[in-house]
Every structure is written in C-alpha cells, then in structure tokens.
Amino acid sequence: MGDVGTNPAFVDIVKAKVTQIGRDQIVFFMELAAPVRPDRTTLYSWFIDKDGTNDGILHPGDFSVNLLFDGTKFSANLTKAGQAGRPLGGTPPATVLLSELPFRVRGNTVRVIVNHEQLEGFVAEGLNPNMFAWWSVTRYGTVAPPNTDRAFNVPPLPGTDLWVYRQAPPQ
C-alpha cells in the first residue's frame, strides 16, 4: 500500500482475494487504503488469464471482472479483452460476456459476485471456471493503461507471476 503516488488512497490496493462461497458463488474482492468514494472514472478489475496461458498480462482473449464507476454510478461486468491491456473498450473492443453483475461497495472494500455456473458457460471461450490465474488492478481517471495499482493476493510461486483459484481444495 501507499504505492499510488498522488492518486487517491481509494485506488491503493491493500489486499485482493478471489474466494468461493459454497459451491456456487465466486467473490472477487479488494480492500483499498481509504473509503471508496470516486469522483471520476475509476476501475477496479480482476484480470483472468485465458486457460493455459497464465502469464499475468492482459492479452486479447483474456478475461476481466470489472467494477466501473463511470463518473455517476457503479456497474459490474465480465468482459473478454479485444486489445492488450484493455478490459473495457479498446480496438478491437472488449466483448461484454456478463453484464449487471451483483456488486457491493462498502467502506474500504469492493466486491463483485459471479456464479460458478455463469463461468461454466465460457469454457469454449477459454475460461476455466475451476482454476484460473488472476491478478487485480485499479485505474483512476481512465479505464485505459497504465494501471494505477496492481496486486496479487498471495506471493506468487518462485519463477512465476500468477496464482490460481480452485473450486475445490487440491487433492
């Protein structure tokens, strides 16, 4: 934390998590360094590598769970990037796969909830609903790169820059 320069503390990621509730709901969570009260375009995203790539860089064909404040209101969706680094818009533009996802903004935290079954609908697109590499970013003032902050929820394995979410504990 404390690593976003002159940007507001509500885009400074303290912690990020992707967790599962029961068998069904996947919660994409971030804790920020200050209460989330954006005053202009602000993006909280969890980027997901296409299955089998797992390189920790948002490429065309990779996915993103996005909580966007557009200057007026929040909304959440799941997209597939069309241009590197662009979870929303871009050239060619990102594809919206799921819109109007449930989300919550409370105090220093944000979360977006996706049903596991919804992710299962995108296996053919290259989204593995059972195990995926993800990382979280914030962007302030614009949805375009560069990231304002970027975080992993646990230290990545030596020699890698990623980690995985698993539906069930490893056997």
Ligand SMILES: [Ca+2]
């Ligand atoms: Ca931070």
Ligand SMILES: [Ca+2]
């Ligand atoms: Ca990638």
